[in-house]
Amino acid sequence: MGGTRVDTRKYEHLRGGVTDPVPGSLFALALSQGVSLAPAPGRELRFGRNRPQVDLCIGEDDLRVSRQTGLISHSGGGWQLANTGRLPIRLPGDQWLYPEHDPLPLVPGYTPMFVRGTRGREHMMEVYVIGPDGSCPPSLFDAVTQPPKRYWLTPDEKLVLVVLGQRYFAQEAFAQPLGRKQVAEEMAELQPDGEWTEKKVDRTIAAVRLRLNQDGVPGLTKDELVEPIGNMLNHNLIQALMSTSTLVPSDLSLLDGWD
Structure with missing residues (x-):
């Protein structure tokens, strides 16, 4: 893999971005651990249930989760997500990535992904891809909340x-x-x-x-x-x-x- 372990005490989640980012780098965070990788051809991050043989463990106690569920690799100047397990990976917008699908390019910014396990459990992994200019979204904690667009009804x-x-x-x-x-x-x-x-x-x-x-x-x-x-x-x-x-x-x- 060639990556660096991320201190999960520092990053409870990745929704707000990361600090001191390297342009094009990838951060991934699961329940108990995180990993960061600088962009380089052939760089890979494997994730799944088999903690000793993957770079990021998810669903460790759930036999419905494959030992290697997915693979994120760097090629062609960007990161791509491939499904290497048996279950589909759910992405935002009700998009599902199946094992038979081609690898999916990960766009700069935040992407949560989920793998469904036993008894309705869902195992989450967060990914954040730094943009080519190294920028992260600005903090908007004190900005006025934008109301949802509600439709008029009689x-x-x-x-x-x-x-x-x-x-x-x-x-x-x-x-x-x-x-x-x-x-x-x-x-x-x-x-x-x-x-x-x-x-x-x-x-x-x-x-x-x-x-x-x-x-x-x-x-x-x-x-x-x-x-x-x-x-x-x-x-x-x-x-x-x-x-x-x-x-x-x-x-x-x-x-x-x-x-």
């Missing part, structure tokens, strides 16, 4: 979407949107004078999907997805509204009083 749209996505807000496992018939029936109970039908529910939900799609939110139109689509359009809509805090679990209070 009262009827909000109520329909809360009914549609109530399983998500209740944090049920493997949640799915309610069917249009059930949404229409529940809306009729909540608003007896609203003349709610399945077609009216469809029009209400479709109007919100269209607005968000026009604002650049992906996965909300049929031509973006592959058949069979099923509930995926509404699933993606609910996820988009939750990720921006447009809808939150406390919105379930809108259903209070309905039996």
Whole structure:
């Protein structure tokens, strides 16, 4: 490997960057140890369960984790991540790197990665690649927090979407949107004078999907997805509204009083 051990007492995490960086260098941090490597052709960092034979140990007590899960190597002027284990490596943006995939270039900055083990455990490794100019992101600890972009909804749209996505807000496992018939029936109970039908529910939900799609939110139109689509359009809509805090679990209070 040819790297240097990192004092984990100095770096509890790598999200905020590292100090005294060498341009192009790599820092990697797991639960109990860390490693730094200067850029050089052929330089490698192996990680996995087998502590004696890897440079960075993750999932040491989890037999679902491969003895060598992955390999980070320097070639072509940059760092690349390869999956050398049996399980996929989860990366930001719901990206999965499988053993059969080509190595993935690591961009400058912070990249967390996860390997799923037994009983839902996830083992995390943090990687930070220093940019070619040796820069790290500035500290913003005292800056004003940027609020999330929340989307405007009419009262009827909000109520329909809360009914549609109530399983998500209740944090049920493997949640799915309610069917249009059930949404229409529940809306009729909540608003007896609203003349709610399945077609009216469809029009209400479709109007919100269209607005968000026009604002650049992906996965909300049929031509973006592959058949069979099923509930995926509404699933993606609910996820988009939750990720921006447009809808939150406390919105379930809108259903209070309905039996």
